[in-house]
Amino acid sequence: MNAFRRFPWLFILPSLVGFLAFNAGPILLSLWISFTHWDVFQPLSLENLIGNWAGLDNYRRMLEDPVLKKAFFNTLYYVVVAVPLEIVIALAVALGLNRNFPGVRIVRTLYLLPTVTSVVAVGLLWRWVLNPYVGPVNLFLRWLGSKIEALFQFLHLPVPATVHWLATQGPGWLQDAAWAMPGIIIASVWAGLGFRMLIFLAGLQNIDPTYYEAAELDGANNWQKFWHVTLPLLSPTVFLNTLLALIGGFQVFGLIYVMTGGGPLDATNVLLFYLYQKAFGEFPPDMGYASAIAWLLFVILFGLTVIQWQLRKRWVLEEA
Amino acid sequence: MKRKTTFWDVLVIGLLLLGGLSMLVPFFWMISTSLKEPGSLFDLPIQLWPKKLHWENYQQVLTIVPFGRWYLNSLIIATGLTFLNLTSGAMAGYAFARFRWRGRDVMFLLSLITLMIPAHVLIIPLFVIMSRLGWIDTYYALILPGLFDAFAIFLMRQHFIQMPKELEEAALIDGAGPWQIYWKIALPLAAPALATLGTFTFLAGWNSFLWPLVATNSIEMRPLTVGLAVFNTNFSTEWTLLMAGLSLATIPPILVFLLAQRWFIRGLTLGSLKG
Numbered sequence: 001m002n003a004f005r006r007f008p009w010l011f012i013l014p015s016l017v018g019f020l021a022f023n024a025g026p027i028l029l030s031l032w033i034s035f036t037h038w039d040v041f042q043p044l045s046l047e048n049l050i051g052n053w054a055g056l057d058n059y060r061r062m063l064e065d066p067v068l069k070k071a072f073f074n075t076l077y078y079v080v081v082a083v084p085l086e087i088v089i090a091l092a093v094a095l096g097l098n099r100n101f102p103g104v105r106i107v108r109t110l111y112l113l114p115t116v117t118s119v120v121a122v123g124l125l126w127r128w129v130l131n132p133y134v135g136p137v138n139l140f141l142r143w144l145g146s147k148i149e150a151l152f153q154f155l156h157l158p159v160p161a162t163v164h165w166l167a168t169q170g171p172g173w174l175q176d177a178a179w180a181m182p183g184i185i186i187a188s189v190w191a192g193l194g195f196r197m198l199i200f201l202a203g204l205q206n207i208d209p210t211y212y213e214a215a216e217l218d219g220a221n222n223w224q225k226f227w228h229v230t231l232p233l234l235s236p237t238v239f240l241n242t243l244l245a246l247i248g249g250f251q252v253f254g255l256i257y258v259m260t261g262g263g264p265l266d267a268t269n270v271l272l273f274y275l276y277q278k279a280f281g282e283f284p285p286d287m288g289y290a291s292a293i294a295w296l297l298f299v300i301l302f303g304l305t306v307i308q309w310q311l312r313k314r315w316v317l318e319e320a
Numbered sequence: 321m322k323r324k325t326t327f328w329d330v331l332v333i334g335l336l337l338l339g340g341l342s343m344l345v346p347f348f349w350m351i352s353t354s355l356k357e358p359g360s361l362f363d364l365p366i367q368l369w370p371k372k373l374h375w376e377n378y379q380q381v382l383t384i385v386p387f388g389r390w391y392l393n394s395l396i397i398a399t400g401l402t403f404l405n406l407t408s409g410a411m412a413g414y415a416f417a418r419f420r421w422r423g424r425d426v427m428f429l430l431s432l433i434t435l436m437i438p439a440h441v442l443i444i445p446l447f448v449i450m451s452r453l454g455w456i457d458t459y460y461a462l463i464l465p466g467l468f469d470a471f472a473i474f475l476m477r478q479h480f481i482q483m484p485k486e487l488e489e490a491a492l493i494d495g496a497g498p499w500q501i502y503w504k505i506a507l508p509l510a511a512p513a514l515a516t517l518g519t520f521t522f523l524a525g526w527n528s529f530l531w532p533l534v535a536t537n538s539i540e541m542r543p544l545t546v547g548l549a550v551f552n553t554n555f556s557t558e559w560t561l562l563m564a565g566l567s568l569a570t571i572p573p574i575l576v577f578l579l580a581q582r583w584f585i586r587g588l589t590l591g592s593l594k595g
Binding site: 009011024099107117118125254302 | 329333335337340341345346347349353362366408411427431437438443445448449451452464466468469499502523526529533549559562569570573574577585
């Protein structure tokens with residue numbers, strides 16, 4: 001199509017402008033700012049950017065910053081617990097929903113409701129649901145605890161301290177440094193479950209039913225069918241879902257902002273929240289250091305993606 | 321193939337239902353709290369559902385917070401982003417799919433690379449640029465970054481590549497120019513892809529938080545997400561009001577979702593390709 005040799009620039013122009021102004025430009029600027037002590041109150045000029053050159057200062061500072069270290073391990077804690085939990089539960093729900101029974105669509109819809117609720121709304125909601133005194137979670141736990149306690153008393157056994165604690169008090173959730181992160185993880189799993197499940201369902205529906213028929217002919221039971229047919233054939237979906245959940249997990253922000261503001265005592269301060277604090281939540285803003293944190297986070301995410309792709313070769317079975 | 325319902329089936333369905341209902345508990349609690357008498361929340365025993373419904377909580381929340389304006393802002397931002405994204409993404413995708421031009425492959429590679437740069441890297445420099453332009457706290461700052469989206473370009477390119485060329489070639493022979501062919505033939509044929517991509521982009525725009533949080537500072541310019549978050553900080557102990565506000569913010573989107581579930585699900589599954 002010769003005529004199609006002309007005019008591509010007209011088609012490309014809007015994207016090109018956007019790319020240069022709001023993507024490539026900012027990426028380079030961010031990299032540059034991370035090597036300076038420049039602050040926002042100075043005009044954005046070449047002189048100021050060069051004049052405030054800091055070399056590797058911001059990056060070196062990261063090594064000695066105890067809060068950053070804490071934020072890093074908090075992020076890791078969040079990711080390591082929330083991601084597997086979300087993936088396993090979502091897979092279980094998807095397996096359950098991947099069958100026909102009356103009302104299956106309604107049940108699926110129930111799981112999807114949090115997905116259309118914004119992260120901010122989810123955080124606000126769970127801040128109240130996890131209220132240690134009058135929230136439904138602790139109401140339930142106290143009820144459960146009192147039943148167990150009654151059981152112990154009925155059997156004339158000494159009541160363990162944990163049971164008594166559960167019956168009368170329960171976790172302090174967001175107000176307690178030890179329980180704040182678990183609280184956030186519960187909210188995030190509740191919110192993210194539906195989306196992960198949807199992806200699993202799409203993957204499950206792509207599996208050719210003849211595999212199951214063949215397995216049944218060979219006398220495989222449900223568990224064997226799951227372990228030897230479903231899981232291997234679903235492995236690309238599991239891979240994709242895990243990768244997305246990891247990438248999202250390292251960038252957790254909204255829930256933290258709304259539910260705990262990083263507290264108590266930095267117990268839920270994560271990398272992206274710390275970056276936000278440094279750049280926009282403190283006075284004076286420290287754009288250089290915050291940009292360096294942004295690049296640290298980028299390196300983590302990039303490394304993760306590379307590792308995942310390497311692993312993929314080993315444990316993902318792809319259909320020819 | 322018909323098989324008997326086993327004990328196992330009943331157990332699985334029972335567990336699924338239990339899980340599904342527990343997804344509803346927080347929403348139930350939100351509505352219940354929003355209708356309770358202010359100041360009665362910590363009275364024991366805790367009521368699951370108030371005896372007298374205090375609808376005036378809703379009236380009150382509407383007088384302190386400009387919910388209508390926040391909804392409008394979210395709508396403007398999400399619609400604007402979707403429009404920009406689809407327009408520029410489809411055009412670029414078409415150019416990558418159908419034209420042969422110098423630098424095409426390099427440009428395509430560059431845009432793929434940006435897919436690997438997470439959005440948080442852009443927050444600080446975009447804030448700096450928008451401040452210099454005087455666009456902080458305007459719709460420009462909130463919408464214009466949607467002008468370039470590698471994901472949209474990539475997706476539309478795939479779609480156009482898979483589309484048969486014959487119709488477009490016939491139009492070319494009839495003397496139509498590329499511009500005409502694009503608008504009159506290629507774009508209408510891409511309608512399903514555009515609709516799915518549009519749903520996805522709209523949802524992402526509606527739920528975006530970090531950038532609008534950074535790029536707005538007046539109450540009037542905030543989208544719903546940022547408005548709620550700041551409302552949460554300012555009224556952090558007035559739970560009846562907070563929950564009334566939260567109900568106003570979450571129930572309408574849920575209703576829209578229930579009505580257009582099919583599109584939502586397509587848009588959401590599309591999201592799985594991003595990353």
